[in-house]
Amino acid sequence: MTAALIGVLGGMGPAATVDLMQKIIQETAAGRDQDHVPVVCWNVPQIPDRQKSLAGEGESPLPAMARGIKALNAAGATHIVIPCNTAHHWFDDLQACSEAPIIHIASASVEMMEAEGNVGIVGILATRGTWQARLYQERLDARGITCITNSDDEMLSLFTPGCYAVKRGRREEGGALLERAGEALLARGATRLILACTEVPVGFDAIQSRLSTISIDSNRALARACVREWQASFGALQR
């Protein structure tokens, strides 16, 4: 038996992928290089746009994502993570072509929120694709937790342009728009936010958003899950 090797299906977008890799390092208590989590990362962004595909405006990203999943399996990944919430719309199809289990980003996020306790109404900052796939609602409903998301107007004027600004490298501009999208959810009663799109923490970090303290960062949740799997496999090896 071998220790875990975390496979990252990245590229959606590249900055969110690097953000995850950075957070895996931050979340590891390590005194030297060799104590850090081993990661193989497929950061190949030549994947059709997920949001456009779900809106019926472009080709499916599934074949390109499946190629990445296969490359990670071939490289020996024992667990796979995908630092893109919208991509989880195709979770079942991707899991079907992966021998390694895929850790679901919404499960990791909701577990992190529960571990922190004190949950009121939860605001979900997410693409329409993520919301319509009910990735978060299913998990929160099962726990009796109410969640809300942005209106169509807020999506059009704040969330979506904020998300694409981060993708273009205009992180402060994107962060400011995304923060306003978050504030709109607080104004409607949310007391916690889930940053259910991995561009959002990248934008929030760029402006050091005051909303970060009440937010569950789905990328950080995924990073913690990676560290847990690595430590569990490492412990298993030593037994």
Next chain:
Amino acid sequence: MTAALIGVLGGMGPAATVDLMQKIIQETAAGRDQDHVPVVCWNVPQIPDRQKSLAGEGESPLPAMARGIKALNAAGATHIVIPCNTAHHWFDDLQACSEAPIIHIASASVEMMEAEGNVGIVGILATRGTWQARLYQERLDARGITCITNSDDEMLSLFTPGCYAVKRGRREEGGALLERAGEALLARGATRLILACTEVPVGFDAIQSRLSTISIDSNRALARACVREWQASFGALQR
């Protein structure tokens, strides 16, 4: 023919690897995810310590590095980069087991310095392994450029503890020590620095070092070389 796929042999250390991936994104003029450089990254830090091995105090890192090189070739990498200067001590052995050409970090750094012009005496912030392998001296001698490095005392009290502090995640502490190592070279006449150890820019960034403006960051030089290879292959595809 296919476009380039950049393979990153990382893990030495993991933070320097993520720093390179971040710089590849920063150095790419991209308006959307799909315009970014495709990267496959083997960030597996379970590699014996390079500095200790060269000091005769530990096993060779070569077999572990060679496994990474083979995994990157199997994943389809067309060019490989290694964001660790000391690892280039084994460059010829690694190139021998790689079908994809490896872009040499010292070549990329010296080319970036020449492109910026105005070169006086160059201070090399590097491990003893990098210095003893003459990675930078050979390339600078060939151009008639004088270079100097830290004394044994400075290595012991500033450079080496600074480098390992960054590896332990104590980036500000490490950055401050590494900055003092750089200042010692300026005091002896250097007018430019080459950050010839990829922990150094990570430390300098953490303290926003004033030395950054006169420094060539070997990781940024490598990132620019990756972007150039990607753009060249992409142009070739369109012709």
